[in-house]
Amino acid sequence: MTVTRNEISNKSLAEFELKRARRICGVGEYLKQKILPTFVETNAKGICLEIGCGHGHWLTSYAKSDSQNIFVGIDLVSKRVRKADRKRELFDLDNLFFLKVEAGEFLQALPSDLPILKTFIMYPDPWPKKRHFKKRIIQSTFLKLLADKSYSNSSLFFKTDHEGYFDWTTQVLKDSPHWISGNHNWPHDASSFFSDLFKTSRICSAKNHK
Ligand SMILES: C[S@@+](CC[C@H](N)C(=O)[O-])C[C@H]1O[C@@H](n2cnc3c(N)ncnc32)[C@H](O)[C@@H]1O
Numbered sequence: 001m002t003v004t005r006n007e008i009s010n011k012s013l014a015e016f017e018l019k020r021a022r023r024i025c026g027v028g029e030y031l032k033q034k035i036l037p038t039f040v041e042t043n044a045k046g047i048c049l050e051i052g053c054g055h056g057h058w059l060t061s062y063a064k065s066d067s068q069n070i071f072v073g074i075d076l077v078s079k080r081v082r083k084a085d086r087k088r089e090l091f092d093l094d095n096l097f098f099l100k101v102e103a104g105e106f107l108q109a110l111p112s113d114l115p116i117l118k119t120f121i122m123y124p125d126p127w128p129k130k131r132h133f134k135k136r137i138i139q140s141t142f143l144k145l146l147a148d149k150s151y152s153n154s155s156l157f158f159k160t161d162h163e164g165y166f167d168w169t170t171q172v173l174k175d176s177p178h179w180i181s182g183n184h185n186w187p188h189d190a191s192s193f194f195s196d197l198f199k200t201s202r203i204c205s206a207k208n209h210k
Helices: 005-041 057-065 078-090 103-109 128-135 140-148 163-175
Strands: 045-053 069-076 097-099 115-124 148-158 179-182 202-208
Touching: 005 069, 005 097, 005 103, 045 057, 045 202, 057 069, 057 078, 057 097, 057 115, 069 078, 103 140, 140 148, 140 163, 148 163, 163 179, 163 202
Parallel strands: 045 069, 045 115, 069 097, 115 148
Antiparallel strands: 148 202, 179 202
């Protein structure tokens, strides 16, 4: 029996989708078993999410300063998440969780009884070349998914050292029917690994509009 090129690519696409669905399912289970019980016990309003938390410096500092809220940091790189988790252990923080997961998959896995209160994206990869703009995390589809998983009136905070990415983000936010841009105060002042590397940064913020 001969197998065509199309059949092979359909097969690998199906395998890719299956693996993705399994990962999302696994993250959903973790959220329900580990984070949801803490959320219910502490009567927290919602979760404060850092996308691309790196080594977790900033989020650990924030979670230490506010025991009333639940903080979740996610990153694609296992080593960074492990380092972040060591900080959580060091300070024995019950309100802080770090997970290795891609942002879109995390949002898809997030159950509706665990809404997002605040989202932070700090120094995301700028993908400066035009042909790579589609890889930037801030996209209209991403903002819609984030809005769907967030409380009405929840906040999104964005910080970058890259002028072009700042302009991109302010424009995508402006064009989004799900977010209203504003100048909201950055709620926690502490350094992150990348904030220590860059002298200047630009900040923008928005509120979810449902
Ligand atoms: C430039 S670092 C910034 C780290 C940290 N926010 C800081 O200020 O030090 C960007 C981080 O985002 C992570 N990242 C990139 N795309 C991601 C995605 N789609 N989902 C989750 N994390 C992502 C990268 O692995 C990296 O650790």
